[in-house]
Amino acid sequence: HRCHHVLPFSKLDLGAVARSFFLVHLPHMKELERVRHKIDFVADTSVKAREIGYKDKEVEKRRKKIGEERRAEDEEKKKKRSRERVFVSKEEWRYSNAELSSDMRMLKKFKKGKISAEDLDTALAGRP
Numbered sequence: 001h002r003c004h005h006v007l008p009f010s011k012l013d014l015g016a017v018a019r020s021f022f023l024v025h026l027p028h029m030k031e032l033e034r035v036r037h038k039i040d041f042v043a044d045t046s047v048k049a050r051e052i053g054y055k056d057k058e059v060e061k062r063r064k065k066i067g068e069e070r071r072a073e074d075e076e077k078k079k080k081r082s083r084e085r086v087f088v089s090k091e092e093w094r095y096s097n098a099e100l101s102s103d104m105r106m107l108k109k110f111k112k113g114k115i116s117a118e119d120l121d122t123a124l125a126g127r128p
Helices: 014-020 057-084 090-112 117-125
Strands: none
Touching: 090 117
């Protein structure tokens, strides 16, 4: 459409538009990615956007319930991730990398036909 002739987006003062709508912070939009650094808008740090409630009590209860569920899920994910992490010493890391590179070299030799399948099996099975 021809809207850019009437109101060029590049000349629009987006900071003033945001302030006129009483925005607490600028939304994350694809259209703002290229011009975000040019926008003269300072977020109001005294107001926390997540603490602003809905006027309708039922909607506010639902929002709080969903927020609590999401926080609980996030905590479970963090606990699960922390349990899954296994710390390996540098020596173990070096040994496993050396073992992997050795296995890869043997596999390349097998593919090129320099060693037989039995030799490959014995080389790979020879480790504990």
